[in-house]
Amino acid sequence: MTDKKFKWGILGPGRIAHAFAEGLQVIDDASLFAVASSKIERAKEFADQYGGAKTYNSYEALVNDPEVDGVYIATPHRFHFENIMLCLNAGKPVLCEKPLTVNAAEAKKLIETAHEKKVFLMEALWTRFLPIYEVVRGWLDEKSIGDISLMVGNFGFNAPKEKDDRWQNPELAGGTLLDMGIYPISVSQWAMRSQPKSFMSMAHIGNTGVDELTTVLLKYENDVIAQFHSSFMSNHINDFVIYGSKGHIRIHPNFWGASKATLTVNDQELAVSRPLRASGFEYQTEEAMRCVRAGLLESPGISHADTLANMELMDAIRAEIGLKYPFEK
Numbered sequence: 001m002t003d004k005k006f007k008w009g010i011l012g013p014g015r016i017a018h019a020f021a022e023g024l025q026v027i028d029d030a031s032l033f034a035v036a037s038s039k040i041e042r043a044k045e046f047a048d049q050y051g052g053a054k055t056y057n058s059y060e061a062l063v064n065d066p067e068v069d070g071v072y073i074a075t076p077h078r079f080h081f082e083n084i085m086l087c088l089n090a091g092k093p094v095l096c097e098k099p100l101t102v103n104a105a106e107a108k109k110l111i112e113t114a115h116e117k118k119v120f121l122m123e124a125l126w127t128r129f130l131p132i133y134e135v136v137r138g139w140l141d142e143k144s145i146g147d148i149s150l151m152v153g154n155f156g157f158n159a160p161k162e163k164d165d166r167w168q169n170p171e172l173a174g175g176t177l178l179d180m181g182i183y184p185i186s187v188s189q190w191a192m193r194s195q196p197k198s199f200m201s202m203a204h205i206g207n208t209g210v211d212e213l214t215t216v217l218l219k220y221e222n223d224v225i226a227q228f229h230s231s232f233m234s235n236h237i238n239d240f241v242i243y244g245s246k247g248h249i250r251i252h253p254n255f256w257g258a259s260k261a262t263l264t265v266n267d268q269e270l271a272v273s274r275p276l277r278a279s280g281f282e283y284q285t286e287e288a289m290r291c292v293r294a295g296l297l298e299s300p301g302i303s304h305a306d307t308l309a310n311m312e313l314m315d316a317i318r319a320e321i322g323l324k325y326p327f328e329k
């Protein structure tokens with residue numbers, strides 16, 4: 001912690017931006033400094049809920065505010081590329097919601113720009129920074145479950161069916177893979193500390209043209225397999241289980257925001273809990289602040305290489321399941 005508060009600005013104060021703002025409230029050396037929305041009333045209402053902040057009706061104005069130390073982007077993925085580019089060109093460090101972009105070509109361009117301009121850029125894959133994941137990392141590194149053979153993850157819920165909703169809308173890069181499938185992909189990549197070598201996928205494409213159910217098998221080195229399902233069609237048991245030669249680790253529902261995990265070896269269970277201080281977003285935010293203050297351009301916790309590999313994998317899966325967005329054609 002330092003004496004100087006890190007002043008955050010938010011672009012797009014919609015649904016998920018609240019989790020970011022709640023997280024900020026438990027970080028002593030950070031403040032919600034500015035909020036920008038296309039509708040100034042929305043920015044004002046949002047700022048008022050968190051004790052007030054400067055408000056802007058243009059994203060450009062916020063990123064050009066010299067007092068803003070970093071920008072959190074919470075718009076739908078379709079807009080991440082242009083929003084991040086705006087920040088990088090203004091020299092503002094960026095923490096952007098997942099997925100970083102809609103496809104790998106966009107992600108590559110942004111990563112190159114971040115390096116050229118020497119500006120920090122991080123995908124907000126908050127799961128990797130949750131305290132319970134440190135516990136799981138310890139178990140994996142100690143080989144408590146022996147050699148990993150299989151990982152199984154689920155992210156499914158009954159989503160709204162309205163076409164205009166972000167989830168169902170192909171113009172907003174809707175669908176389960178980019179929105180939810182990214183979590184089990186990212187957690188398996190994190191567990192293996194490597195990228196998958198091959199994959200197989202199947203999907204159900206719904207009436208609006210986005211994937212409402214996607215199933216993927218990933219094969220890592222030594223034939224370790226990861227299987228996941230992402231769905232808008234039913235409520236799943238949203239856990240993530242890592243199986244090894246001596247036992248297994250269960251990261252409890254919802255695994256992407258978990259505070260509990262259980263290690264089972266020889267039928268003996270060790271259940272561990274690491275309660276969140278607030279929404280759970282506080283840990284990724286602290287990591288972004290630590291990196292910016294240390295002069296880093298990326299977080300080792302979710303490196304540019306990991307983000308790019310995930311985007312390339314999701315491009316390939318989308319090609320296999322036949323999911324191309326209208327604006328990509």
Ligand SMILES: NC(=O)c1ccc[n+]([C@@H]2O[C@H](COP(=O)([O-])OP(=O)(O)OC[C@H]3O[C@@H](n4cnc5c(N)ncnc54)[C@H](OP(=O)(O)O)[C@@H]3O)[C@@H](O)[C@H]2O)c1
Pocket residue numbers: 011012013014015016017036037038039042074075076077079097098099124126166172179
């Ligand atoms: N980390 C997580 O757990 C988590 C959870 C949910 C979502 N997310 C991610 O967060 C991002 C935003 O999701 P959300 O559900 O919070 O979005 P949202 O509430 O639908 O929209 C957030 C903001 O984006 C802008 N926006 C929305 N629709 C737009 C449109 N059609 N055209 C232009 N701007 C539009 C608006 O900004 P203005 O106020 O400026 O108009 C809105 O306030 C997504 O990329 C999603 O993947 C992450």
